[in-house]
Amino acid sequence: NYGESTKAVKRFCLTSPHSAILQAAHGKGIKAGDSPMGLWPQQPGERRGHNWMLRPDKEAKGLRHLLIDTNYWKSFIHKRLRMLPSSRGSLSLWGNDPRLHEMLGDQLTAEYATRTAGRQRELDEWTIKPGNPDNHLLDCLAGCAVGASMLGSQIGGQSAAPAQRQRMTFDEMRKR
Secondary structure, X not given: OOHHHHHHHHHXXXXXXXXXXXOEEEEEOOOOOOOOHHHOOOOOOOEXXXXXXXXXXXXXXXXXXXXXXXXXXXXXXHHXXXXXXXXXXXXXXXXXXXXXXXXXXXXXOOEEEEEEEEXXXXXXXXXXXXXXXXXXXXXXXXXXXXXXXXXXXXXXXXXXXXXXXXXXXXXXXXHO
């Protein structure tokens, strides 16, 4: 999902001195009418978690590819931001000078949610506002929440803990 940059992103992930811990990632806005990620067929070598999956890349041997349900994770972030700061599971920003967080606030509100229904479920589908404002920090914050989930962090209501990771050397990973 990087358009013309896809090959460059994958090449960077594979050739970086940090390639053992890098993975290409992209978000997919799974809609209410789509099959939920948890119902997708399991692929060999895949690791699944709460609305994310890490799988071997089809084109770049040795690269792991993280797929994120962005509709879920953007809703997750916004729900936590709307909670009282002292509430369990809330997400708050430090300090009390709103100017310090103006750009973050602009980007966290660069999209709007529309409540939709399908397949016996309801969810918010996120759409960027007209004028194409930057939403990169919303994507980054959602990605940070996914990273926390990958490391085992949970908030009440989330199902099972992440699958146990198989330990392997970097050479073993490259051969996959």
